[in-house]
Amino acid sequence: MSTAISPLAPKKQPKMPAIDGVRIATAEAGIKYKGRTDLLVMSFEADTQVAGVFTRSKCPSAPVDFCRANLGKGSARILVVNSGNANAFTGRKGLQSTIATGESAAKAAGCTPGDVFLASTGVIGEPLDAGKFSHLLADMVKDAEPSRWADAGRAIMTTDTYPKYATQTVKLGNVDVTINGIAKGAGMIAPDMATMLSFVATDAPIAAPVLQALLSQGVGRTFNAVTVDSDTSTSDTLLLFATGAAGKRGAPEITELKDPRLSSFKRALNRILKSLALQVVRDGEGARKEVEINVTGAKSARSAKRIALSIANSPLVKTAVAGEDANWGRVVMAVGKAGEPADRDLLSVWFGDIRVAHNGERDPEYSEAATSDYMKQDEIRIRADIGIGRGKATVWTCDLTKQYVEINGDYRS
Numbered sequence: 001m002s003t004a005i006s007p008l009a010p011k012k013q014p015k016m017p018a019i020d021g022v023r024i025a026t027a028e029a030g031i032k033y034k035g036r037t038d039l040l041v042m043s044f045e046a047d048t049q050v051a052g053v054f055t056r057s058k059c060p061s062a063p064v065d066f067c068r069a070n071l072g073k074g075s076a077r078i079l080v081v082n083s084g085n086a087n088a089f090t091g092r093k094g095l096q097s098t099i100a101t102g103e104s105a106a107k108a109a110g111c112t113p114g115d116v117f118l119a120s121t122g123v124i125g126e127p128l129d130a131g132k133f134s135h136l137l138a139d140m141v142k143d144a145e146p147s148r149w150a151d152a153g154r155a156i157m158t159t160d161t162y163p164k165y166a167t168q169t170v171k172l173g174n175v176d177v178t179i180n181g182i183a184k185g186a187g188m189i190a191p192d193m194a195t196m197l198s199f200v201a202t203d204a205p206i207a208a209p210v211l212q213a214l215l216s217q218g219v220g221r222t223f224n225a226v227t228v229d230s231d232t233s234t235s236d237t238l239l240l241f242a243t244g245a246a247g248k249r250g251a252p253e254i255t256e257l258k259d260p261r262l263s264s265f266k267r268a269l270n271r272i273l274k275s276l277a278l279q280v281v282r283d284g285e286g287a288r289k290e291v292e293i294n295v296t297g298a299k300s301a302r303s304a305k306r307i308a309l310s311i312a313n314s315p316l317v318k319t320a321v322a323g324e325d326a327n328w329g330r331v332v333m334a335v336g337k338a339g340e341p342a343d344r345d346l347l348s349v350w351f352g353d354i355r356v357a358h359n360g361e362r363d364p365e366y367s368e369a370a371t372s373d374y375m376k377q378d379e380i381r382i383r384a385d386i387g388i389g390r391g392k393a394t395v396w397t398c399d400l401t402k403q404y405v406e407i408n409g410d411y412r413s
Helices: 062-071 091-109 134-143 149-155 208-218 245-249 260-282 301-312 315-322 328-337 368-374 402-409
Strands: 022-027 039-054 075-085 116-123 164-172 175-184 197-202 237-242 290-298 348-351 354-358 379-385 391-398
Touching (some): 022 134, 039 062, 039 134, 039 197, 039 208, 062 237, 075 091, 091 116, 149 164, 149 175, 164 260, 175 245, 197 260, 208 260, 260 290, 260 391, 290 301, 301 315, 301 379, 315 328, 328 348, 328 379
Parallel strands (some): 197 237
Antiparallel strands (some): 039 075, 164 175, 290 391, 348 354
16 A cells, blocks of 8 residues: 555545444454554445446456355345455465355354355455454454444555545435445556445445446446556455435335436436546556546447547556647547547547647647646546547546556565
8 A cells, every 4th residue: 555645636535424224343454464454344234235246357356256146135234345465366265265254254244144245455366364354253243333434445445545435415205315435446447347346335225126227327437437557357346235224214215226216316326436436546556647538429339438448548648648748649549549430530639628630630720838738737638539420438547657667566565
């Protein structure tokens, strides 16, 4: 974990309210880090519903497999998260570690292993010794408190320079319900999923199938629209828990996705997901600039997204942004290599509000001085209009600096 906080960090963190039905504890298990918390437990009251979205990596971690197996049941009583070790590519030992952790967590929470959810983040390929922390779970559940969301965000960090939080309160029917979210992620961040770990909880009484639909829809323009370095983690996990406790205050139970009472909640959930996703980008390893890529005029929305990701993931584009160099030729290159329909002579490119290229050549009004001044900002917008259709997409990334190489060059040491 870096000691220097990203210059793009939020100026202030939100005050995270308690969620009725969620209790939190953290501990120092010494899995990799010394002198900091690295273990998180969230305990949920009975009948808590759960939804999840996971990495599309073909080499997923053992905890991802564990969560996928349990998700069909749709209920959760406890979440256990460790940082410092991803428990990925650890073979039979990794499977045994998740089973042992699941059994210890179930015993601590008084539930079955099918109501347990696990996540691990950190180094790949190192066996995770569940014995380092499984004995702590019973006391953590017993001592857990509703107010410890800030502690939760810190306990799941690896190379993050700051914890990520978001909260919203909205009406469900005529009753206030709250949504809280935390996330971690700074590198190995790319779509499908696009944060290494994120956990969201609400007291709204929403059935698991509805939660799943909301989450699956919500990630498209949030977590799956950010990229730090084009690398998709083995461990990406986003879980959404609904305790239903607001039902005791008169909140209506939602069992259908088309229920009109759900609209405000859906918008609030999407704001949470977007806020957390952008905080991950702004904490990209070594990042000094947030970059928004807008693609318009593509053949389809799908094509636009692929072109936008081609631009966002280009090391040449990202290093030009880091060097504050208005090198629009690199954007043209990234559009051309995306493998999507495009026409050189119809392409236009903007940096901010400055059109730098148009109709297949440099814009005649282009000003190098004005564009160079714009590139000094810490939030950069790049737009490419393909000029052949109506497809559009937006993705977010960050610049690529020397610090990224330094952080990842000695990550395991």
